[in-house]
Amino acid sequence: MSNIKCIVAGPRGKMGSEALRMIEKEDTLELAACIDRKFDGKQIKEMEGLPSFDAMIYTDVDSCFQEVEADVLIDLTTPEYGYKHTKLALENGIRPVVGTTGFSEEQLNELRELAESKQLGAVIAPNFAVGAVLMMQFSKWASKHFPDVEIIEKHHDQKLDAPSGTAAKTAQLIQEERSSHQQGHPDEKETIEGARGADADGMRIHSVRLPGLVAHQEVVFGGLGQTLTIKHDSYHRESFMSGVKLAATEVMNLEVLVYGLEHLLD
Ligand SMILES: NC(=O)C1=CN([C@@H]2O[C@H](COP(=O)(O)OP(=O)(O)OC[C@H]3O[C@@H](n4cnc5c(N)ncnc54)[C@H](O)[C@@H]3O)[C@@H](O)[C@H]2O)C=CC1
Numbered sequence: 001m002s003n004i005k006c007i008v009a010g011p012r013g014k015m016g017s018e019a020l021r022m023i024e025k026e027d028t029l030e031l032a033a034c035i036d037r038k039f040d041g042k043q044i045k046e047m048e049g050l051p052s053f054d055a056m057i058y059t060d061v062d063s064c065f066q067e068v069e070a071d072v073l074i075d076l077t078t079p080e081y082g083y084k085h086t087k088l089a090l091e092n093g094i095r096p097v098v099g100t101t102g103f104s105e106e107q108l109n110e111l112r113e114l115a116e117s118k119q120l121g122a123v124i125a126p127n128f129a130v131g132a133v134l135m136m137q138f139s140k141w142a143s144k145h146f147p148d149v150e151i152i153e154k155h156h157d158q159k160l161d162a163p164s165g166t167a168a169k170t171a172q173l174i175q176e177e178r179s180s181h182q183q184g185h186p187d188e189k190e191t192i193e194g195a196r197g198a199d200a201d202g203m204r205i206h207s208v209r210l211p212g213l214v215a216h217q218e219v220v221f222g223g224l225g226q227t228l229t230i231k232h233d234s235y236h237r238e239s240f241m242s243g244v245k246l247a248a249t250e251v252m253n254l255e256v257l258v259y260g261l262e263h264l265l266d
């Protein structure tokens, strides 16, 4: 089987640069080109701190998708551009593997319909770390027995979206399991706005942003006389890379969009 040819969008970012280092080590993946906001026409090997790839940087996404022979787009950019890149990739017959978070429900549905109409595989995964996927699945299961739950997600202070994609997905999975209800005292009042966090179908999500953090989440369940905490920590962005590789490989066998890495794990 020939190598999977990848375009990486956001190659100078924290995740994008880690994805380039992962591709460099993998025999089955190949870097075909990159999409960046700057450095049009330069080679990745000319960029300081990035692996020595002969792969051209494009700032014009249309030209990139039309000129470069590619199987997969790996997008690790921003919510606004990640959505645009994903849509354009599908329109150009390229399968998206998207780690970028912060898409709205409407955007996800639109991309799902587009992938289906094109019969093209796509993977959008708010978290590529296997441990985080398990934390979400365990939380879904736990909420069957502990319907009162709050999510505390903690990230580095350069993060653009809140709550994190992982927290939003965790809340969605729990929502599928438990019946909707408000938590806390019915008469509770916030004396400082936001003190109780964001309200996702009655469950609260608290977003912490601090230098020094990478990506961390605790899902805290409360029952009579007991609590249960399910916790995951990513200390390094390497933690996401086996998931990115799995998605870039498995997306070639899909004809629909899947949301969440759990759909690709046994
Ligand atoms: N699914 C997952 O497992 C993970 C997802 N993420 C998500 O990945 C995204 C990127 O995260 P980081 O690497 O930490 O951010 P970052 O800020 O370090 O990198 C983003 C990169 O995107 C580039 N960029 C912005 N606009 C662009 C455009 N129009 N075209 C091309 N490149 C553009 C920026 O120049 C920057 O290099 C975020 O949405 C984050 O939430 C982050 C970690 C894990």
Ligand SMILES: O=C(O)C1=N[C@H](C(=O)O)C[C@H](O)C1
Pocket: 101, 126, 127, 128, 155, 156, 159, 163, 164, 165, 166, 167, 214, 215, 216
């Ligand atoms: O921005 C990040 O760093 C991360 N983003 C993803 C999210 O929003 O859940 C995944 C992980 O938490 C790291």
